[in-house]
Amino acid sequence: MNRYPLWKYIVVAIALAVGFIYTLPNFYGESPAVQISAGKPTVQVDAMTLKRVEDVLKSAKIPYELAQLDTRTVKVRFADTDTQLRAKTVLEEQLGSDYVVALNLLSRSPAWLAAIHAQPMYLGLDLRGGVHFLLQIDTKTTIDRAVERYASDVRALMRENRVQYSAVARRGQAVEVKFPDGVNRAKAKDLIAAKLDDLVVREEDRGGELYLVATLKPEALKRRQEMDLKQNLTTLRNRVNELGVAEPIIQQQGVDRIVVQLPGVQDTARAKQILGRTATLELRMADFTDSEIAAALAGQVPLGAELMRERNGQPVLVRKNVVLTGEYITDASAGFDEHGRPAVHMTLDSRGARIFQQLTRENIGKRMAILLIEKGQAEVVTAPVIQTEIPGGRVQITGMRSTEEANDIALLLRAGALAAPMEIIEERTVGPSLGSDNIRRGFYSTLVGFAGIVLFMVAYYRVFGVIASLALAVNVMLLVALLSMLQATLTLPGIAGIALTVGMAIDANVLIFERIREELRNGNTPQASIHAGYDRAWDTILDSNITTLIAGFFLFWLGSGPVRGFAVTLCLGILTSMFSAVTVSRAMVNLTYGRMKRIQKLSIG
Amino acid sequence: MEFFRIKRDIPFMKYAKVTSFVSLATFILAVVFLFWKGLNLGVDFTGGTVIEVRYGAPADIKKIREHLAANGFAEASVQNFGTSRDVLVRLPVKAGLTSAQLSGAVMQVLRGQSPDASLQRVEFVGPQVGQELLYDGSLALLLVSIGIVIYLWVRFEWQFAVAAIAATLHDVIIIVGLFAAFQWEFSLTVLAAVLAILGYSVNDTVVVFDRIRENFRKLRKGTPAQIIDNAITATLSRTIMTHLTTQIMVFAMLFLGGEILFYFALALTIGIVVGTYSSVLVASPIVMWLGISREAFVKPEKKQEAQLLP
Numbered sequence: 001m002n003r004y005p006l007w008k009y010i011v012v013a014i015a016l017a018v019g020f021i022y023t024l025p026n027f028y029g030e031s032p033a034v035q036i037s038a039g040k041p042t043v044q045v046d047a048m049t050l051k052r053v054e055d056v057l058k059s060a061k062i063p064y065e066l067a068q069l070d071t072r073t074v075k076v077r078f079a080d081t082d083t084q085l086r087a088k089t090v091l092e093e094q095l096g097s098d099y100v101v102a103l104n105l106l107s108r109s110p111a112w113l114a115a116i117h118a119q120p121m122y123l124g125l126d127l128r129g130g131v132h133f134l135l136q137i138d139t140k141t142t143i144d145r146a147v148e149r150y151a152s153d154v155r156a157l158m159r160e161n162r163v164q165y166s167a168v169a170r171r172g173q174a175v176e177v178k179f180p181d182g183v184n185r186a187k188a189k190d191l192i193a194a195k196l197d198d199l200v201v202r203e204e205d206r207g208g209e210l211y212l213v214a215t216l217k218p219e220a221l222k223r224r225q226e227m228d229l230k231q232n233l234t235t236l237r238n239r240v241n242e243l244g245v246a247e248p249i250i251q252q253q254g255v256d257r258i259v260v261q262l263p264g265v266q267d268t269a270r271a272k273q274i275l276g277r278t279a280t281l282e283l284r285m286a287d288f289t290d291s292e293i294a295a296a297l298a299g300q301v302p303l304g305a306e307l308m309r310e311r312n313g314q315p316v317l318v319r320k321n322v323v324l325t326g327e328y329i330t331d332a333s334a335g336f337d338e339h340g341r342p343a344v345h346m347t348l349d350s351r352g353a354r355i356f357q358q359l360t361r362e363n364i365g366k367r368m369a370i371l372l373i374e375k376g377q378a379e380v381v382t383a384p385v386i387q388t389e390i391p392g393g394r395v396q397i398t399g400m401r402s403t404e405e406a407n408d409i410a411l412l413l414r415a416g417a418l419a420a421p422m423e424i425i426e427e428r429t430v431g432p433s434l435g436s437d438n439i440r441r442g443f444y445s446t447l448v449g450f451a452g453i454v455l456f457m458v459a460y461y462r463v464f465g466v467i468a469s470l471a472l473a474v475n476v477m478l479l480v481a482l483l484s485m486l487q488a489t490l491t492l493p494g495i496a497g498i499a500l501t502v503g504m505a506i507d508a509n510v511l512i513f514e515r516i517r518e519e520l521r522n523g524n525t526p527q528a529s530i531h532a533g534y535d536r537a538w539d540t541i542l543d544s545n546i547t548t549l550i551a552g553f554f555l556f557w558l559g560s561g562p563v564r565g566f567a568v569t570l571c572l573g574i575l576t577s578m579f580s581a582v583t584v585s586r587a588m589v590n591l592t593y594g595r596m597k598r599i600q601k602l603s604i605g
Numbered sequence: 606m607e608f609f610r611i612k613r614d615i616p617f618m619k620y621a622k623v624t625s626f627v628s629l630a631t632f633i634l635a636v637v638f639l640f641w642k643g644l645n646l647g648v649d650f651t652g653g654t655v656i657e658v659r660y661g662a663p664a665d666i667k668k669i670r671e672h673l674a675a676n677g678f679a680e681a682s683v684q685n686f687g688t689s690r691d692v693l694v695r696l697p698v699k700a701g702l703t704s705a706q707l708s709g710a711v712m713q714v715l716r717g718q719s720p721d722a723s724l725q726r727v728e729f730v731g732p733q734v735g736q737e738l739l740y741d742g743s744l745a746l747l748l749v750s751i752g753i754v755i756y757l758w759v760r761f762e763w764q765f766a767v768a769a770i771a772a773t774l775h776d777v778i779i780i781v782g783l784f785a786a787f788q789w790e791f792s793l794t795v796l797a798a799v800l801a802i803l804g805y806s807v808n809d810t811v812v813v814f815d816r817i818r819e820n821f822r823k824l825r826k827g828t829p830a831q832i833i834d835n836a837i838t839a840t841l842s843r844t845i846m847t848h849l850t851t852q853i854m855v856f857a858m859l860f861l862g863g864e865i866l867f868y869f870a871l872a873l874t875i876g877i878v879v880g881t882y883s884s885v886l887v888a889s890p891i892v893m894w895l896g897i898s899r900e901a902f903v904k905p906e907k908k909q910e911a912q913l914l915p
Contacts, residue, residue, distance in 0.1 A: 126865075134734065425731030427708075434657070434725045441863040449857030453850045460846070493794050496858060496866055500801060500873065503854030504808070507847040511812065514843040540815040543760055544808040550752040551804030555797065558745040560738070563797045570801060 001527050002594040004587055012587045015579070016474065022481035025109040025120040031065065032084035033106035034091060035246045036074040036099050043098045050074050056094045062087045066111070077106045103264070104246035121483050124491035124565060127439045129432030130263040131271055135236075135422040137256045142228050142420040143173055145322075146216060150199060151175045152321040154214065157195055163188045167303065175199075175214040185210050229256065231419035236260060239275060258422070264432065272424075280373045280418055281326035283359075286383050287366035288317040308369070310380045310399075318369045318380070323359055328352025334406040342406040343398045353393025361389040370397050372409065373421075381409070442495035449499055450476070453506060461513055463592065463603035468509035471585035475505050478576040483569065491565035501573025504548070508581035512537040517604060526599040534586050541582065545574050614838045618830035621890035628887050632775055635782020642785045647792035650739045652732035654696040654707050661721035663689035669718065676714045687864040691725070698732050742796045749800060750774070753807050761814060762902075764895035769810045772888035776806045776879045780872050794869045802876030805851070809844065809884040816840050817892065821902045829897060833889050841885075848881045 036053055038045050050069045053076060057064055064087065065077040078084040084103065092101045105128075107120050125132050147170050154175055155168045165188065166178040179185040185203065189212055192201050198220035204211040216224075229252060236258060240248045249261040265271050288296075288305065296307045296317050304320050332346040348356055359368070369383040382399030400406040430438075453472065457465035479498060483490060516533030524532065552574065555567035593599060617624075648655045658664075669692060670683045678696065686693035694715075699707060708727045715722045730738075750770055757766035780799055784791050816836035824832060855877065859870035 136731075136733075423731075424729070426734050427727060427729035429708075429724070429727035431659075431723070431725040433659075438863065438865065441861060442866070445857040445861035445866070446854075448861055449854035452853040452857065456850060456853065492865055493797060493869070496794075496862070496869055497801075499854050499858055500851070503851035504805065504847075506850040507808070507843075510843050510846045510850070514840075514846070518839065536819075540812055543815055544811040547753050547756060547807040547811055548804035550756060551749045551800055551807075554745050554749045554752065555800050558741045558748070559797070560741070563793055563800075566794075566797045566801070570804075 001531050002590045004590050004594075008583070009587060012584055015478065016584075019474070019478040019481040021113070021116070022118050022484050023477050025107050025113050025118050026480060026484060028107060028109040028120070030105040030120070031077050031079065031108045032081045033075055033077045033104045034084060034088050035102045035104040036076075036091065036095065037072060037102070037241070039098050039100045039241065045069075045072050045074060045099075049099075052095070053091065056091060057087060060087075060090045060094075062090060068114075075104065075106055077108070100241055100244045102244040102246040105264075117485075119484060119487065121480065121490045122487045123435075123439070124489045124494070125261055125263060125428065125435075126430050126492045127435050127442075127490065128263050129430050129435035130261065131265050132262075132426075132428040133260040133272075133275060133424050134253070134426035135232075135258045135260065135275075136425045137225075137229060137232060137258070138421045138423060139225060139256055142225060143216070143221065145420075146221070146224050147173055147175060148320060149322065150196065150214065150216070153196060154192060154199075157191055158188055161187075161191055163191065169303070173215060177212045177214070179210045179212065182210060185212055188212055225256065228419040229258070232422060233258060235418050236275065243271060245271075257425075272427075275424075280421070281329070282322045282371045282373060282378075283324035283356075284322055284369050284371060285319045285359075285363065285366065286316050286369040287319075287363065293317050306378075308371075308378060308380050310383055316367075316369055316380050316383045318371070318383075323368075324348075324352060324355055328355070332410045334403065334410040337396060337398050341398055342400040342403045343396050344400065344406050344410045346395050346397065346410075348393035348395065350393070353391070356393060356395065357389060357391045360386050364388065370399075438492045439495075442492055442499075446495060446499045446502065450502055453503070457506065457509075461604055464509075464513050464516075464589075467585050467588045467592070468506060468513070468581075470588060471509060471580045472502060472505060474584050475573070475577045475580040476502060478580060479569070479573050482572050482576065488568050488572075489565060490569075493563065494565035494569045497566040497569030498573060501570060501577060505573065505577030505581055507544070508537070508541045508577060509585055511540055512582075512585070513604060516602070520602065520604075526602045527593070529602070530589060530593060534582070534589075538582060541578065545578055549574050611838055611841070614831070614834040615841070617834050617837050617885065618890065618893060621886075621893065624886040625890050628775060628883070632778055635779045635785075638782045638786040639778070642788065644781065644785050644791045645788045646739075647790045647795075648695065648728060648730055648735075649793040650735045650742075650791070652698045652730050652735035654698075654711075654730075655726075655728040656694045656696075656708055656711055656724070657686060657726040658692045658694065658712075658715055658722050659725050660690045660692065660719060660723075664692045664719075666692065669694075669715070672718045673711070673714060676717075678711060678714065681711070691864075738793065742793075745800060746777070746803070749803050753803075757807075757811070757814075761818060762897065764892050764897045765814050765818075767895060768888045768891035769807055769814065771891055772810050772883040773803055773806045773880075775883050775887050776802060776876055779879050780875045783875055784872070789868055789871070792868065794865070795872050798869045798872035798876065802873060802880060805876065806880035806883060809847070809880055810888045812843065813837055813840055813884055813889060814892070817889070817897075818902055821897075821899050829893055833893055837885055837889060844881060844885065848877055852877055 036045065036049065047069060050067060053074050054067055057067075057076070062083060063079065064083070065079060067074065067076040076087065078087060088101050088103060095101065107114070109118065109120070151168055151170045154177060158165050158177075164180055164184045166180055168175065168177050170176075177188065179188065189201050189203065192199055192212070192214060198217055199214040200217055201212055201214045204213050233250060233252060237250050240250060240260065240262065243262070243265070245262045245265055247263060249259065251259045253259050260275060262271055288302070292302060293315055296302065296305070297315055301307050302317070306318050306320055308316050308318050310316050328348045328351060329346050332344055335343055335345050337343040363386050365385065367383050367385050370381045371378045372381050373379070382397055384398075400409065450472070454469040457468050459465065461468065476498070479501070512533050515537045516529045519529035519532045520526065549571060552567050552571035556564055556571060559567055593602075664685070666683055666685060670681070673681045673683065673694070680697055682695040684693050685691065694711060696707060696711065708729065712722070712724055750773070753773070754766045754770050757769050777799055780802065781791075783789075784795065813836060816839055817833055820832045820836050824835070827835070852874070855870050855873045858866050859874060862870060
């Protein structure tokens, strides 16, 4: 009656074995390590790099435990932090700026575990320390800029096709063009519809004046936003790389948000500085005469122009139309110009180089302005007069106050500019000592609670209490194994979730045991009581757990951050507890009582 | 060992009117507190900045407060956090200042007063994020309730679904009401605890319901009240056992889990106590009054009719 078919025992045994193996890495702990990744997109990290790293460490006589090549990073494990720091310095010197060398922690678990992807649980920032940022893209600026670009496209289109117009202006999120007559307007309307298919055009007559109003199509707008988000993601990735952080997380969240998590970062100020700098570079023409500048100073700024000041205080009149943006920059470095002044040398990609060459060819003798835009504030870095045509996309910017500033600008440009400005809307920093404090407390309270439950259960249900406690231990093991396998992020609320499921998991066994007692009281034989107890309790367990699962599911779906971590462990914990409290505990009961022909008395208290 | 060897059914339903009156009174009281005092929403929901600082020696809260006020942070609230060396500084959202600037400025002020102050944790939440979280939290509460009602309706009868959700909301409102009454901080983790209790409480209620349903099918005799009494009595030892084991765990978190888990564990503790009570003395009377009968579970005629339909 109380015997499992062999396959059920095999299933249980396999589950236990797999659970045990995947829980194992969590016991080995972590050792200090150094992680080497590419510092530039052009640099490859491969077996050659691994060899080089090993050679460098060997020649510097730095002992290491293990060096391995992961996907696109080389990781080296050391015995202690002293060696780790020494190795970092040596590697940084020897490998140069092509590589980023970061401090990291690596699991000490043996290679065969790593080979089957058995890794310890991934600890959240609140447990390991670090910074978390949630950045939001300023969508309005994106749209404004796109509309601005289309305004100049419309202007150019009409000029090229000799369509007469009175004025082109941007009003809100629309481009408005005024025409002297209907013929030209009709011509322009066809042209825009044919050439600029991101725009919707509509005719408008206002007090006898003829207008065309062009607005961005919603899908074009959406595409624009997606592109901006993608570029910002890439840019942030580059910037974080410059910081030398091991295993950073840079992810899109929703349509206009980016999450950045930097585990183990202690110098939060610098992290914020590099990430928070929302610099973009723009090249615009500044081809105005002195008299126009004087008029602008008096308050008469020409249409489509802005009055700005250079760093030395000189006024510059700059066109609103952007000729070139930071998107086209492939490399930038700080250096000096021929007069020994600090300068930034940048290289443009082929498209940027072509635009720049055409620009310089057509505008010799005219001024152009290089603008650095931070947090919506544009600043003219320099406004040189174009002397000759510049081919090849090599551009030199001067006008920096110091070498440090040149370095900073070069770093920003090298890391790529942001397509749209971003704002930090959420920030969490957890110090490393608080992190380890949190782990210790969470672990300790779970352990004490677990011990309390075991004591109570064994005292109350005797042999069955021992079985329930073993099943509970299996439950924790399976849960940890699942969390490790999925590499779900474990947070402090996640530990609380584990603790709570441990408390609740015992419910299934209590239900079963109380049912067995009841059956015994009703005069059934021990074997029949065990059988009925497990069978009848199953329905109840299923119903009650599914309702909790529903709650967990919605928590996961709608929650974020800590709530999500809690929900994951809660849901997984319910699933593992249903298996361990019913199948595993029954297997143990069957093994204990199943073969006995006659049981005089069940040890159930 | 066995604590509960109850020979005769305890007549819970006889006292249903009294217990329901008590439940209703506490429920209304909780609602009153909720509207009167409101929740002391944490920075997760309101937006703002929380800075946790550790000092080398026990910190003088009053001095820190004065020092901050003198340096332009008059609206900062300063309190101890766990130990006497740990201090928590809270600041509301300040227009025109980013989090980085704000937390940096505060740390500078604090370090100026005592150089051994070390930053443990900074949390900044923008106002838009806070509102979204509050919205998502309320939505989660609503969807969880709807999901549970639908599940119970399908698995049981509509009376059970209504009763279970009434009992569960009773628990949730009492937890939230207590948080309002004592002005304990209601943070995102507390919300998680409330939602977990929603699951736990229904879980508890369903166990009793399950037995009521089984009794209706099995026992041919007895009024609904007697059947319910029998079901509650039969599951009582399980109800209390499970409550105890879960509470052991939650107590461990409450006393050993540190400051961050404290209110989380507190909400769970209240929820477990109230949830156990409500599954017995709130949910079951409602089922009885909504008029549940044996026919709801044993309906052979209806099945035949259904088969006759084309």
